[in-house]
Amino acid sequence: MSFSSDLKTELNAIQITDPTSAFIEFFGMLKFRGSILIKKVHESNRIYYLISTGNPTVARRTYYLLRNIPNTTIETSYRINTYLNNSKSYLLKIGFLKIQEVFPFLKGQDVYSWDPYPIIRNDSAYFSDYLRGVFFVSGYIVDPKNSYHLEILEKDSRENIEEIKKILNNILRIKAGITEHKKGMKLYLKKSSDIISMLELMGSKIQLEKFEKIVGQRHIKSNVNRSINFTIANAKKIGKSSAVQIEAMTRIKERIGLDHLEKELREICDLRLNNEDLSLAEMGQLLTVPLSKSAVYNRMKKIIKIADEMEE
Numbered sequence: 001m002s003f004s005s006d007l008k009t010e011l012n013a014i015q016i017t018d019p020t021s022a023f024i025e026f027f028g029m030l031k032f033r034g035s036i037l038i039k040k041v042h043e044s045n046r047i048y049y050l051i052s053t054g055n056p057t058v059a060r061r062t063y064y065l066l067r068n069i070p071n072t073t074i075e076t077s078y079r080i081n082t083y084l085n086n087s088k089s090y091l092l093k094i095g096f097l098k099i100q101e102v103f104p105f106l107k108g109q110d111v112y113s114w115d116p117y118p119i120i121r122n123d124s125a126y127f128s129d130y131l132r133g134v135f136f137v138s139g140y141i142v143d144p145k146n147s148y149h150l151e152i153l154e155k156d157s158r159e160n161i162e163e164i165k166k167i168l169n170n171i172l173r174i175k176a177g178i179t180e181h182k183k184g185m186k187l188y189l190k191k192s193s194d195i196i197s198m199l200e201l202m203g204s205k206i207q208l209e210k211f212e213k214i215v216g217q218r219h220i221k222s223n224v225n226r227s228i229n230f231t232i233a234n235a236k237k238i239g240k241s242s243a244v245q246i247e248a249m250t251r252i253k254e255r256i257g258l259d260h261l262e263k264e265l266r267e268i269c270d271l272r273l274n275n276e277d278l279s280l281a282e283m284g285q286l287l288t289v290p291l292s293k294s295a296v297y298n299r300m301k302k303i304i305k306i307a308d309e310m311e312e
Helices: 003-012 019-032 056-067 124-138 158-171 192-202 206-255 263-274 280-286 293-311
Strands: 036-043 046-053 072-081 087-096 139-141 150-154 177-181 184-189
Touching: 003 056, 003 124, 003 139, 003 206, 019 056, 019 124, 019 150, 046 056, 056 072, 056 087, 056 124, 124 139, 124 150, 124 158, 124 192, 150 158, 158 177, 158 184, 184 192, 192 206, 206 263, 206 293, 263 280, 263 293, 280 293
Parallel strands: none
Antiparallel strands: 036 046, 046 087, 072 087, 139 150, 150 184, 177 184
């Protein structure tokens, strides 16, 4: 199974005892739909919602949530799609009986047309429930071994995706972006710390721990690679500088001899010609009178200058 599937399986096991939390998570599924199909029907002067999904995890979660919402009737069934490798399609017929009496915040509104944002904007726990429902039907997360990326797809309305982005960015300080997609609008997270906060917000523990472990391992590997690259680059720099210095000293030695140099410059030349791989700082510590890196550098410049003037 993929990391995303494992995450949804874990979220599916989260227990809910508060009817409002169950309703808000279910409403997140209704609002974004994603992997479910919704149809509103009238029968015997009553309104029913028909929800169809081919995802068994979504079907189980939907059924569990509805069982925790008072005054709700549920009829479940499934059919075999012979033209799609005998895959199952799950159907839930849902009826709400005087649901406004259970949840006064609906204020006589139809369940599907209710605006949840005034509530979830001011309550991070309810926003967590809503976000979990949204992710079940429209969310996806890439395996962190490959890259850091979490996304939520909204097929119908930019308004819903914008509202979630505002809450994440402005209230929870989770940096989310929005981009256009051929199927709608996509909200995405790219930073590992933001994705970790998102997983924690939705109630994940197992996959959150795995994600953090992988991030830590990648961070260590990145630091090691950075250190190796720095060492290699530094070695190349030392080698290049050393070659220039040795070339200048060789010219002086062949033309006039190193004995014509001042004592401190002659000591530098002897040390460099016998230790091509030493850095300037290391050379400074090996001199009769130890010098700083900058002091050794200045003496090297004098030697190179003498060689150049001698050529002229």
